Amino acid sequence: MKKHIGYMLGILLAGVCMFSGCTEQRELAKQQLAQKEEKDRYDTMIFGMDTVMNLMVYHKDGESILLEAEREIHHLEELFSVTKEKSNVAQLNQQAGKASVPISEETAELLSIGKALTKETAGAFDMTVSPVVKAWGFTEETHTVPTKETLDSLLPLVDAEGLSIEKTSAYLEKEGMAVDLGGIAKGYTTDRILALFQEKGVESAVISLGGNVATMGTKPDGTPWKVAVANPLQPEDYVGILEVKDCAVVTSGGYQRFFEENGKRYHHIIDPSTGYPAESGLLSVTILCPNSTRADGLSTALFVMGEEKALEFWRAHQDFEAILVTADNRVVATKGAAKGFSFEERDHDFTYEVVEE
Ligand code: ADP
Numbered sequence: 193m194k195k196h197i198g199y200m201l202g203i204l205l206a207g208v209c210m211f212s213g214c215t216e217q218r219e220l221a222k223q224q225l226a227q228k229e230e231k232d233r234y235d236t237m238i239f240g241m242d243t244v245m246n247l248m249v250y251h252k253d254g255e256s257i258l259l260e261a262e263r264e265i266h267h268l269e270e271l272f273s274v275t276k277e278k279s280n281v282a283q284l285n286q287q288a289g290k291a292s293v294p295i296s297e298e299t300a301e302l303l304s305i306g307k308a309l310t311k312e313t314a315g316a317f318d319m320t321v322s323p324v325v326k327a328w329g330f331t332e333e334t335h336t337v338p339t340k341e342t343l344d345s346l347l348p349l350v351d352a353e354g355l356s357i358e359k360t361s362a363y364l365e366k367e368g369m370a371v372d373l374g375g376i377a378k379g380y381t382t383d384r385i386l387a388l389f390q391e392k393g394v395e396s397a398v399i400s401l402g403g404n405v406a407t408m409g410t411k412p413d414g415t416p417w418k419v420a421v422a423n424p425l426q427p428e429d430y431v432g433i434l435e436v437k438d439c440a441v442v443t444s445g446g447y448q449r450f451f452e453e454n455g456k457r458y459h460h461i462i463d464p465s466t467g468y469p470a471e472s473g474l475l476s477v478t479i480l481c482p483n484s485t486r487a488d489g490l491s492t493a494l495f496v497m498g499e500e501k502a503l504e505f506w507r508a509h510q511d512f513e514a515i516l517v518t519a520d521n522r523v524v525a526t527k528g529a530a531k532g533f534s535f536e537e538r539d540h541d542f543t544y545e546v547v548e549e
């Protein structure tokens with residue numbers, strides 16, 4: 193996964209430095225522009241929310257803006273972490289079935305978005321799946337295959353309806369219930385960073401929070417950003433390149449976090465209706481959407497849904513685009529996603545299809 197991010201940013205960065213000119217004058221103007229861009233270009237790598245984050249911004253005050261962004265990331269991590277004892281989420285989980293706990297405005301907002309998404313996706317996305325995620329050992333990285341009895345005993349605790357959210361407090365109605373914001377927290381954090389950039393007057397930026405990519409504006413030379421869509425079978429390689437501007441590109445895939453036991457692979461995206469890692473016939477789902485929180489939540493949800501339901505959901509909503517990579521080696525792009533996507537026919541066995549409607 194780290195490689196994947198590095199690779200994507202590699203392409204983004206490579207794109208930024210590509211200049212070509214025809215006449216000498218134009219060449220000079222371009223060189224001057226390039227020098228100015230280089231001067232105003234700031235980037236940083238941060239470790240937060242259990243992942244590597246890369247931020248790049250074009251602005252004369254880029255250095256201080258990135259420092260503020262870093263503070264915001266750590267601030268949100270302190271609120272959303274499921275393992276940091278003092279976080280809003282950990283407190284909420286500890287007090288499940290006992291008491292309502294005070295939460296920050298940001299936590300209230302994200303919990304509300306998550307709960308609405310459960311309704312919208314008919315339970316494919318459900319942050320109260322946490323007790324099950326924990327039973328598989330994905331929370332503390334103590335991987336183990338739980339028994340069917342264990343999972344059956346935990347499934348009644350998976351119910352977003354049992355979470356009540358007020359403006360400054362929240363409550364889980366049954367003891368043993370818990371929430372895990374892992375499926376949307378990076379997306380939300382991305383949106384907060386972009387809001388900060390906007391406030392500071394940034395017009396061109398690209399950030400990647402553990403593979404959750406978001407782009408602001410275009411590259412300084414006016415051309416779109418390039419983001420690679422990983423080959424889930426060889427994540428350091430890619431199946432194609434997306435050209436985007438002002439858009440989040442978020443991928444969920446079983447290849448991103450998994451363990452193996454007795455020759456079988458178990459990944460971290462759980463089907464809340466069974467308690468088992470989703471086996472929906474998809475290897476990955478990439479969502480393109482102006483809103484990164486939504487892109488993050490939907491990438492998880494559509495991965496659980498599988499191709500047919502995912503495309504049905506896309507037809508019904510139309511506020512995002514998607515690229516699905518299927519277990520039977522097809523890359524399926526919705527028509528809006530296909531517009532900026534160059535499928536790479538290289539040394540992989542995938543075929544490409546576009547869904548028009
Ligand atoms: P990543 O965190 O690798 O980017 P996702 O955005 O798909 O991947 O989120 C997966 C994380 O979300 C899991 O690690 C777990 O914490 C949580 N999760 C797993 N299954 C679900 C689900 N069905 N709905 C909501 N959250 C989930």
Ligand code: MG
Pocket residue numbers: 374375376444487488489490491492
């Ligand atoms: Mg997600």
